[in-house]
Amino acid sequence: MQPQLRILSSELVPQIIDEAFQLLVNPGIKVQLKEARTSLADAGARVEEEREVVQIPEEVARKALETVPHEFFLYNQDGEPSVHYGGDTVHFDPGSSGVNVLDAETMQHRPAITHDLIKVIKTADSLWQYDAQSTALVCSEIPKEIGDLYRLYLVLLFSKKPVITGAFSTKNTSVMIDMLAIFAGGRDALVQKPTAVFDVCPSPPLIWSQFGSQSLIDLARAGIPAQIVSMPLAGVAAPVTLLGSVVQHTAECISGMTIHQLAKPGSPIVWGGAPAIMDMRHGTTPMGAVETAMIDAAYAQVGKTFGFPTHSYMCASDAKVVDYQAGMESSTTAMIGALAGINMISGAGMLDFLACMSTEKLLIDAEAIGMAKRMLKGMQVHTDPLAADMYEGINFKGEFLKLRLTRQLFKEEQYLPSAVIDRGSIRTWQQMGATDTFTRAKTQLQDLLNTYQPPDLPLEQVAELQKLVSGLAKEAGMDQLPEF
């Protein structure tokens, strides 16, 4: 049995959904794209054109929600299904779109460059704990116009894992889909076996911007999975109460899914988010706060009531270095997300309110994820009786090590952490240089990067990708793509 956290009582869930449907009518949803308003109106919603406000009656939304697929798979570049969006399956991927990296030599936060992103991709590629890649960093030396697609370009060259990504402009969504299609064997093949999901954000409170609505419509039509990243910021861009924020999240997701399904019924879409409480002292949006994770667990439960695939932003920290706070916030939230059965949990590696990525942290977070995944396997019944037989011949001696069963089962029962986690004796620890977690992560990262094997990609397709991206780079004023 997979252990579960269900944070909402069975009375609260319908109340949240009911209030969310009420919000769709009063005050309604601001939809800033004309095309989306028109399609909502055609479906039976009331539109106040000048204010761009749409009132979506419950029946209209419910009808659209009926066609949302309850599960789908993401495929790796070898065409194997490797991520399951649906049920209580739990996956993790690194946080995305960081601007800075924590430079492990200088311990400074500095703008990310190509080399940093490649390191992150190789690391996430090598660690089994990460089921998918993200487009983790925006590279500062790359022209901004192609900053979003350049991230995907690097991921495609250095990893075969599926990608959680997103575009920064409507035009680039389409280019990024084309980039994925090169390796999938065309757009149709990509729709059959999608290798990526695209994040799409509503703007709190209750707004679907032009860009957001356009992305929903374009992705639906293209048949490429979309992932709603609704982020009520409790107390500033959403009600201060955790439950109030969950209601807003529900309304933003339902309205987004309605726009999406109206564009093309049956297109895959995920009930996701990156909410946060607002720190009232500093005006920041702490991802590591327990209340943030509580909102996540609660909205996931609401999404599950409808049967939708789910996503959230957890396993990130607001600390500036990889210290106790970083570990505490990342592992607590990772565990809460895992127990809530969230299908894709993004955020590992991140510091400083999602602004900064640390590859060393990504490596350490893999251990928190390993433990969370172990937790999910639950208390397994390997033997019947549970214990009695194992006392045979023991005779009050601590000799269970001699049992065949011990040898057979210990690896199933125990998650075996990497050397980043110190479980040696004090003497071993001293002999190994008396290191802390971060220092060990630095060493291990070096080993990992040294043994990393680049994926065997078909050269023709690599050439096609490079041609596409270097063409766009030229247009953006960059004569040559960086060598690596």
Place this chain on the structure above:
Amino acid sequence: MTEQMYSAMAQSIIDGESEEAEKLAKQSIELGIDPLDAINQGFVLGVDHVGNLFSRGDAYLPELVMAGEAMKAAVNVLETEMTKQGTERKMLGSIVLGTIEGDIHDIGKTLVGTMLSVGGFKVFDLGVDVPILTLVEKARTETADIIAVSALLTTTMVKQRDVIEALDDIGLRSAIKVMVGGAPVTRDWAEEIGADGYSEDAVGAVAVAKELLVAKGL
């Protein structure tokens, strides 16, 4: 009596009670208190108090923002009266504020706006996704002292430079100072694009704006 009134005014701001502040403003007019005195010896003291507490970490955002709202409510009443009397409240300076074109991040910019107006500036908040020309044009027509540009994306941050260039183009670069901010914006970036001021947060933005006025010789 007037002293009591002033301290009640300050208290209404500290408590973030807009209605109370508005009521006191009206009463002060009936009592014949000079609106400027009501602001400077009454309400402003409350704002300063909350601002100081916030800087020390002893007050929180909701208190700060509510104080700002209460201040606005009082000032509204008093300014109407001043217009009648033909006097004017001297603001520190005027600032055109907005989140740059292509960027819809609202929250930080609005906080900066609240702090600047609480801090004594006249703020024209043009909202989000504001075209460069709109910012510049507004600054020109209002003869603003400062344009304050917020950007939260690495893709849109680059347009902060365009604001400076646009000011150059119409020959107003020396007359109007430009300050920049937003999560990806750094001091280095501000220097690189030739911005006059940079602040990491909303409270700091007020100090920077004041320095810019000094630099302008105001």
